[in-house]
Amino acid sequence: MEFYRLKxxxxxxxxxxxxxxxxxxxxxxxxxxxxxxxxxAVDYFTTCTGNKxxxxxxxxxxxxxxxxxxxxxxxxxxxxxxxxxxxxYPMHVFEREIFEEHGILxxxxxxxxxxxxxxxxxxxxxAMSNYPFYTIESEELHEVGVGPxxxxxxxxxxxRFICHGENVLHLEIQLGYQHRGLxxxxxxxxxxxxxxxxxxxxxxxxxxxxVLAFSQAAEALCSFIxxxxxxxERIVALEMERIAVHIGDTAALCGDVGYxxxxxxxxxxxxIVINTMQDWCxxxxxxxxxxxxxxxxxxxxxxxxHIMEKLDEVRKRFGNAADLVYNNTGILSRFENTxxxxxxxxxxxxxxxxxxxxxxxxxxxxxxxxxxxxxxxxYSPPALDTGDVLARGYMRKxxxxxxxxxxxxxxxxxxxxxxxxxxxxxxxMKFKPxxxxxxxxxxxxxxxxxxxxxDETGEVLAARxxxxxxxxxxxxxxxxxxxxxSDFPLCNKSFNLSYCGHDL
Amino acid sequence: xxNELKVLSDHGRQYISDLRNKPVxxxxxxxxxxxxxxxxxxxxxxxxxxxxxxxxxxxxxxxLGKCLFCNECALMLPQRISFTNDYRISANRREDLIVRxxxxxxxRPGEVxxxxxxxxxxxxxxxxREVSAAGDNSCEMELTAAxxxxxxxxxxxxxxxxxxxxxxxxxxTGPVSENMAEALKMTYDAIxxxxxxxxxxxxxxxxxxxxxxxxxxxxxxxxHTVDLYVPGNPAHPLTFINGxxxxxxx
Ligand code: SF4
Numbered sequence: 246m247e248f249y250r251l252k253x254x255x256x257x258x259x260x261x262x263x264x265x266x267x268x269x270x271x272x273x274x275x276x277x278x279x280x281x282x283x284x285x286a287v288d289y290f291t292t293c294t295g296n297k298x299x300x301x302x303x304x305x306x307x308x309x310x311x312x313x314x315x316x317x318x319x320x321x322x323x324x325x326x327x328x329x330x331x332x333x334y335p336m337h338v339f340e341r342e343i344f345e346e347h348g349i350l351x352x353x354x355x356x357x358x359x360x361x362x363x364x365x366x367x368x369x370x371x372a373m374s375n376y377p378f379y380t381i382e383s384e385e386l387h388e389v390g391v392g393p394x395x396x397x398x399x400x401x402x403x404x405r406f407i408c409h410g411e412n413v414l415h416l417e418i419q420l421g422y423q424h425r426g427l428x429x430x431x432x433x434x435x436x437x438x439x440x441x442x443x444x445x446x447x448x449x450x451x452x453x454x455x456v457l458a459f460s461q462a463a464e465a466l467c468s469f470i471x472x473x474x475x476x477x478e479r480i481v482a483l484e485m486e487r488i489a490v491h492i493g494d495t496a497a498l499c500g501d502v503g504y505x506x507x508x509x510x511x512x513x514x515x516x517i518v519i520n521t522m523q524d525w526c527x528x529x530x531x532x533x534x535x536x537x538x539x540x541x542x543x544x545x546x547x548x549x550x551h552i553m554e555k556l557d558e559v560r561k562r563f564g565n566a567a568d569l570v571y572n573n574t575g576i577l578s579r580f581e582n583t584x585x586x587x588x589x590x591x592x593x594x595x596x597x598x599x600x601x602x603x604x605x606x607x608x609x610x611x612x613x614x615x616x617x618x619x620x621x622x623x624y625s626p627p628a629l630d631t632g633d634v635l636a637r638g639y640m641r642k643x644x645x646x647x648x649x650x651x652x653x654x655x656x657x658x659x660x661x662x663x664x665x666x667x668x669x670x671x672x673x674m675k676f677k678p679x680x681x682x683x684x685x686x687x688x689x690x691x692x693x694x695x696x697x698x699x700d701e702t703g704e705v706l707a708a709r710x711x712x713x714x715x716x717x718x719x720x721x722x723x724x725x726x727x728x729x730x731s732d733f734p735l736c737n738k739s740f741n742l743s744y745c746g747h748d749l
Numbered sequence: 750x751x752n753e754l755k756v757l758s759d760h761g762r763q764y765i766s767d768l769r770n771k772p773v774x775x776x777x778x779x780x781x782x783x784x785x786x787x788x789x790x791x792x793x794x795x796x797x798x799x800x801x802x803x804x805x806x807x808x809x810x811x812x813l814g815k816c817l818f819c820n821e822c823a824l825m826l827p828q829r830i831s832f833t834n835d836y837r838i839s840a841n842r843r844e845d846l847i848v849r850x851x852x853x854x855x856x857r858p859g860e861v862x863x864x865x866x867x868x869x870x871x872x873x874x875x876x877x878r879e880v881s882a883a884g885d886n887s888c889e890m891e892l893t894a895a896x897x898x899x900x901x902x903x904x905x906x907x908x909x910x911x912x913x914x915x916x917x918x919x920x921x922t923g924p925v926s927e928n929m930a931e932a933l934k935m936t937y938d939a940i941x942x943x944x945x946x947x948x949x950x951x952x953x954x955x956x957x958x959x960x961x962x963x964x965x966x967x968x969x970x971x972x973h974t975v976d977l978y979v980p981g982n983p984a985h986p987l988t989f990i991n992g993x994x995x996x997x998x999x
Contacts, residue, residue, distance in 0.1 A: 361928075362928055363964065364927065364963045364964045373928050373931075374931075393929065393932045394878075394880055394913075394932055394936050396911035396912075397893075397909075397911070398879040398881070398889050398892050398893045398909050399881065399886075399889060400881045400884065400886055400889060401880075401881055401882070401929055401932060421928050422883070422926065422928045422929045422932065423881075423883045423884075423923075423926060423928070423929070424883070424926055424927075424928050424964050425883045425923075425924060425926055425959045425962055425964050425965070426959070426962040426963060426964030426965075427959070427962075429962070429964075430958070430959065430961070430962055436800055438798075438800045438819070438821060439800040439958075442800055442801075442817055442819060442958055443958060446885045446952075446958055447885070448885060448886060449884075449885035449886045449887025449888070449890070449983060450885075450886045450887065450890060452887065493890075506753060506756060506757065509760065509763075509898045510756050510757075510759075510760050512894075512897045512898050512899070513760055513763040513897075513898050513899060516763070516894070516897070516899050520774070523773070523774045523776070523777055524774045524776065525776070526776065527774065527776035527777050527778050527818075527820065527832075528777075528778070528818070528982075529891070529983075529985070530887050530890075530983065532818075532819075532887075532982060533818075533819055533820055541820065541824060542776075561759075562756070562759045562760075565752065565755055565756050565759060566756050568752060569752050569753060569756055572752075743886065744886075745883065745884070745885050745886060748883075748926075748928075
């Protein structure tokens with residue numbers, strides 16, 4: 246096999262060291278690697294220079310803590326290729342993306358449709374308004390269209406159901422409404438601070454997960470190793486983000502089934518977490534806290550103590566509230582066996598993150614490709630196996646508990662030893678030329694990955710920013726199959742996927 | 750039952766009784782103050798650094814409609830620029846979001862620019878339809894929070910409703926993508942007259958970070974009169990609530 250094996254997260258490799266394979270060999274190797282259960286495709290994308298299109302694939306080896314990297318190069322006017330999706334389903338979104346951007350037809354792809362309607366799409370006749378939905382001709386069936394604007398204060402997306410009475414036979418999700426052209430702005434930006442701000446906006450609810458992934462990718466391009474206090478700060482922030490969302494989602498799930506006590510209690514607890522974040526860095530979502538090379542908000546003993554005190558209170562109270570929620574028979578009857586995704590399905594779809602773990606698929610970057618302070622810990626992710634709303638809900642409780650523990654441990658160590666103050670951010674870092682860096686973090690939704698490729702002067706040539714949602718949207722579509730359409734909001738909430746992260 | 754009582758008693762009283770004067774973290778970045786002593790060289794330097802191009806390179810004014818509240822200007826010129834934690838920074842004229850060197854006055858919606866029917870019709874109840882037009886979900890979450898147990902703007906009859914048919918106005922978040930332009934317009938058109946428009950977050954007000962992107966279509970914003978601008982990245986629930994209260998004269 247011909248690949249470059251990246252052993253570190255983040256890691257960097259000379260672009261010329263990434264093997265280039267003929268498409269047939271590329272396909273064969275990809276399918277062979279992906280046969281193994283511990284492997285999954287982290288990302289698959291193209292870069293364009295002159296008349297050449299280069300396809301990069303990143304395959305994670307979860308058991309070996311590595312990333313396999315290789316590529317394929319072809320002329321831009323080659324417009325037909327055999328589909329990888331036909332043999333390995335999780336590739337479907339990536340091939341749709343390449344199809345949409347470059348007009349390449351992937352033979353054997355089950356539904357080669359536009360993904361997000363970017364401005365630079367190959368087919369200008371493809372429009373949001375004429376998305377080719379799957380339809381069934383039948384007098385007994387009807388279609389229900391929901392969105393893009395939804396009843397709640399949430400992001401836009403369109404859901405098209407094919408129903409038999411109340412039962413959902415099929416759901417197709419059309420996204421793209423949120424497309425801002427972020428990757429393009431990122432790649433053309435010549436300003437590190439500007440890039441950090443863009444990274445924080447990929448998905449505002451995962452600002453920390455994304456800006457950390459970006460900072461790591463940038464630091465790998467200049468061999469900067471973050472000092473241990475900086476690593477502590479980053480992981481404390483990342484886990485606070487996770488706790489806040491997990492508690493907030495618990496509130497939302499309670500709200501969806503009309504359990505007001507659970508909703509109110511959890512909303513208030515989320516507020517405490519994000520207000521503590523604001524006490525630390527001035528922003529409830531942690532925007533401004535994580536930067537390449539350092540931070541503007543170094544931890545002090547006072548702030549560490551404040552975070553510990555607040556989080557300890559939240560931990561106890563959330564424990565009580567979750568006990569209440571998950572012992573309430575009314576709630577259990579709504580959550581149990583609703584929106585089930587089996588382990589086999591999760592695996593088939595290439596699911597990641599907390600939703601995958603709720604179905605028993607133990608994929609977690611903190612364990613498989615440890616980063617920052619996680620390199621010093623043996624993180625072992627919890628998992629459940631029922632894959633229903635209950636599992637996706639209860640995972641939030643299990644994960645929040647671990648996050649509390651991780652934060653306390655890190656802050657304890659910081660307080661005992663910590664006199665070193667983290668450096669200031671470095672916006673003038675010089676990147677190595679012709680290098681590709683890969684950085685993974687485990688955001689609260691799952692695997693975030695950022696890749697930056699530099700040109701011969703060390704300037705950014707291309708960037709690839711991946712939100713975990715892109716792997717998981719089809720999970721939601723499968724979860725509601727056979728369910729009553731009225732269960733859709735609950736299912737949707739239990740995944741809480743990102744629209745803007747998908748659409749960028 | 751005992752467990753319920755325990756959770757209830759832990760929960761205690763979360764309600765913020767005085768939303769007008771509730772203090773927030775000292776580090777929260779709200780209204781900036783720029784020293785009148787700032788020199789033209791300093792202005793040049795800091796405006797070139799600002800990643801949002803929010804600082805006027807001639808006079809040194811900060812445009813809160815463009816500012817992303819990243820704090821870098823204050824770190825660069827700590828003697829000249831600082832962000833106070835004054836979160837009441839909503840305005841109803843675009844130019845009132847511009848804070849000039851030497852200016853220490855607060856930002857408030859100008860009474861004379863409020864359309865007569867707004868207070869007359871909506872001050873007892875204001876129902877709003879929210880449209881996220883490529884927002885990053887942080888402003889959206891803050892708007893949801895504005896109605897939660899802490900901020901509870903519902904006490905003033907202000908709430909988000911599920912249908913534009915039930916709404917008195919639209920709240921827009923996000924820089925307005927080309928792909929959402931039509932849905933935004935359709936939602937607005939479906940709201941009965943008279944109606945108001947509120948822009949929440951820097952992205953909505955100016956396009957923010959995405960201002961130059963070809964994936965945007967801000968025609969709707971350019972063609973309509975905006976009743977309230979609520980800056981922030983994201984806008985704080987208190988910035989939104991206070992802005993709306995000022996608009997309605999509550
Ligand atoms: S805080 Fe605002 S004005 Fe200052 S540098 Fe950041 S974006 Fe520019």
